[in-house]
Amino acid sequence: MEVLTASTTRLLSTLNQYTNNAFFNALPQKLPVEPCLLLQNKNAFQFGLTDAYYFSIFFIFGGGLYILLLLPFNLQQKQAMAAPLVLGLTVFPLITSSINSPLLQLVHMGACGCVLMRMIDLYYVRPWRTGKEPTMNLEDWWREVWEPFRKIPLSKEQLQRLELEQQQSRLRMELERNAAHKVEQKNKELENEKNEDAITKTTATITTAANDTHSITTNTSTTTSSTTATTASKPIAMKGKPVKQIYTPPMDPNPQHWSVYLPRWLFYAALVDVIVFCMSFIDFAQIQTFSTLGQLPVRIGVAAMVIFDISLANYTLMIIWANVTGEKIRNTEWTLVTHYFPGLATSPRVFWQQWHHLFQYIWVDLGAKPTYHFLHKYVTPKTKNKAMAKTAERILPVMGVFLMSGLMHEYMMIGMWQIRPGHMTAFFLIQGAGTIVSQILDSTIGRKVRVPDVILIAMTWIFNLTTASLFMEPVLKNQGHNLIANQSLLVHSYNFLRSNGVF
Known part of the structure; x- marks a missing residue:
């Protein structure tokens, strides 16, 4: 050990002879690893809970709503019993806070928002739209839990x-x-x-x-x-042909052991750690002083961190599932394993098609389908201009999906930092409009004019980064880019070496 220490000291002294100490002196003495802006004066009406009590909110209210689906009550009884649970799942994550787990609090807010939207659809919106009562058996419940992550073939x-x-x-x-x-x-x-x-x-x-x-x-x-x-009034005969299913994935003929995907997990973990380490050197006050061009790397860094973080979480879940069940992994079943990289999308429409599908089915069920049902049943029959009504039936459901996404992100931001709502909703509505416009252009001008993919990818990046300020401002303003700094090995290594005077 003494030999190693002496060698390290000799190496550092040699380096100091050829380097400028002003560079090291300009570095911060410690990078942030503490929870960011939780339970401060601006969040005075929130009260802190220990992790065990805070995360029990999800299991009490969200779990209660799922269990209620299994019970043999009629529609009115279930809706009445679900109302206080839905109210609790809405309010309690907003007025409580985790004392020392900001990253897990963000995950908890996402889970609560996801289940909240799903339950509103199952208990109140879907019965109005289809006339179907909110019922579920254990098999459907298990499928419901895994649907955001795995597309399991129908039995x-x-x-x-x-x-x-x-x-x-x-x-x-x-x-x-x-x-x-x-x-x-x-x-x-x-x-x-x-x-x-x-x-x-x-x-x-x-x-x-x-x-x-x-x-x-x-x-x-x-x-x-x-x-x-x-x-x-007679049942429609199927004539022996199977109904077109929502999605039945092909069976992977060559399932792999989870260790095959370990290098990818390490790759994403290293990328996230490097991005978090680099972002930890700046705060929101410094970012505000940057020029528009200087803010571009920051926006790219935050966007990359989000993309790689979601991929890392999915690979982690997949590997844990394989270890617990002892089964091999069929990559055709997992939604984020065979996905395309959204950074190479040629339009906003392609970008959102390649983005993660964790909450897509929830936003479609609560945003697109009710909007289409309302227009088709109550608006189109009473509208004289049928062409305009049909156009609305195609456009507004898409905007409904992006509206639901914006509302869920608003819910998460309010619960985390008590910010004024509006930024997230505006961002996703603009992205929804961009998606519709890009689809129209692709089906009209795109059939006649061939534009190189490099130009389309660059235009998509410009559009996304220009509108990203709406998405990123609440996060950067509350140091959200340092939210997972406490899990960064590079950040802890930097603080350890810095505190021990190594540099």
């Missing part, structure tokens, strides 16, 4: 149940169309009666003939409607 019973639900949905839509057709026929009859009253007595013979003709037409239409309703 035979699940496939049969899915086919039945889709048949019922198609039948319901057919009955709604028939009802709308009958209303339209009645409106036409009323208009014809008004026109008949206005005809003079001198054309009584012509009027009688017209009434007879109208009666025949009405009887024919009624017979046709009756026949259509009778046909629609």
Whole structure:
């Protein structure tokens, strides 16, 4: 040990002869490893809890809502019992705080927001949209837990149940169309009666003939409607063809042991550690003094940290699952293992297609589907401009997905730092508009003009980094980029060497 210490001291003394000590003196004495801005004066109405009590919030309210789905109550009873649990899951993460685990608090806020949105959909929105009561069995519950991370193929019973639900949905839509057709026929009859009253007595013979003709037409239409309703009331035959499923992944013919993915885990862990170490040298006050060009590396660093952090978390979960179950990994089942790198996306639409899918199905169920259902059932039938109504049915559900994403991020930011809402919602709505515009351009101009991918990738980066200030300002302002500095090996190594006078 003495030999090693002497060698290190001799090496450092040699280096000091050829280096400028002013550089080392300018470095901070200690990099931040403490929880960032939790329980300070600005968060006075939050009260701190120990980790055990704080994280029990999720299991009490979120777990209670999941257990309630398994119980045999009717819709009104479940909605009444779910209301206080939903309220608790909404309020308690906002007024409480973890005393010394800011990173885990952020994860906890994300989990609470995810379950909160899912439960609002299952208990209140989906029954209005489909007429289906919020019920769940243990098999569906287990699938629900893993769905953000794994796309497990449907079992035979699940496939049969899915086919039945889709048949019922198609039948319901057919009955709604028939009802709308009958209303339209009645409106036409009323208009014809008004026109008949206005005809003079001198054309009584012509009027009688017209009434007879109208009666025949009405009887024919009624017979046709009756026949259509009778046909629609029968179950729709599947003709032996499987229903198009939401997603059934192909089976990986060559499953691998978890150790095969360990080098990737180490790669992402090293990237995250390096980014966190570099970002720890600056704070929000310094970032504000940077020029627009000087802030560009900061934005790229934070974006990269988010991307690699999510990938690292997914690989960690996958490796733990493989060790606990003893099974091999089929990479076709895991949502973030075979993903494309979003940094090479050629448009905002492609970027969000390649981004992680952890909460996508929740935002689609709560944002896109109810929006489309409302427009299709209540707005489009009453709109004279059908082309505009159909366009709204395609655009607004997409904006609904991005709105749900913005609201969930707002929920996390408010719970973490009690910030004024608005930045996250604005960011995701702008990204939603960019996604729609890029899709329109790709389907129109993109078919006629071939633009090199390098230019498209550069334009996508410019758009994302320009709007990223809305996303990053709440995070950087509260030193959120140093949130995981306490887990960085490089940060702790720097503080250890610095405190011992090595440099």
